[in-house]
Amino acid sequence: MALVTTEFWAQGDFIARSVGMPDIPRVQLPHPVAGSGTKNMTMVAAHILPGILDSLNGKAAIDG
């Protein structure tokens, strides 16, 4: 499971293809997350948690 912000989503696609793992589960986060403050990061975490759980349970990767 990879957490990838919007700014790095295309890079994530590129790397996933180049290492032969095009379907690796990824969850998209808004950008930036780093340095955005505890309150914002808590909100982001709450928003993406269901998607992470779905993905870990074998459902498709999500764009958060």
Add this chain to the structure above:
Amino acid sequence: MGELSAVDEAAAVELLHDLGCTDGLPVTVPTPQRVQRMGLAMGYDADLVLGTMGPNMGECTVEKLAVAAVMAGCAPDHAPVVLAAARAVMDPRFDLTEMQATTHAIAPLIVVNGPARDWCQIHGGFGALGPGHRANATIGRALRLAMINIGGGRAGTSDMALLGHPGKFTMCLAEDELNSPFEPMHTGRGFDPSQSTVTVIGVDSPQSVMINLDADDPTSTDRLVQSLAAAFANVTTNNATLGGGQAALALNPDHATFLASRGWTLAQLRERVVDAAVVDHDVLAASAGYLDRPPRPDNTYRCFDEPDDLLVFVAGGGGLYSVAFPSWCAGPHRNQAVTVEIETGQTCAIPGAATL
């Protein structure tokens, strides 16, 4: 990508631009004949796989590397240097995949030692990293084009450098061994002076360090050490915030001669600069805000673990300025330099080489 076709040279260059195969500057069109000749100059079979280049994990064959060398404008004499540089960045210790993908502004600096400096006419004096020197410009550019077209490093999708720096076009020079009072850099890395080598290290843009030495001033050498150390131990560098990596220092011939005249060796200089490249915890905490390692008992951080982590070579014109190359200090191997021998004597006779 297979063979392409175009109605003429100009159209071919435009096609290569459109396909994202260039560095943004015009290139020499890599026609089959030109690529074959450059491959002969590399001295190995065209389909020989030299390694893989990340982040695309592309197979780097002699032929693909010859394509990059032709596009960059290399002369056949430059081919073995390009080949050695490519081998160096594909060494696992170099962490090319991570280096291409990072947000940091880092690019491979190529330093050439030994006789290849002369037969390739690689410049090590005034303006060696500036325009006007074909070998310097094209060898570094060939490596970059290989990193783009074989390694897949493209801005914003796989090369995530936030801004980059002009050294990402090309950054190659020779050590000025003739004007150096010290042993050439590659002899300290396990090679004989008669061997030719490339040493490649990922670095930031060059930082001028002004030091006005005075033969009547007994503090001159100490000032030199402190100034050079300060170029790495300022809070804007990853050497200060992260530490643990390697970095490079181009000592100008005047500074080198001054040190040698006072009995200094390169080993002493490295040791003194590395010992002085220290940043105070409180200073760093008040600015960088990125501290993921504990300070030493004296509340400081070292920029380098060992004296050998600072590569020192003599280059540039004589004068006030030596040049520091801070670095990235990340990746699995923490920004290691790699030195590879330039193989001579492999080159085949090249029909029509003058028109390559």
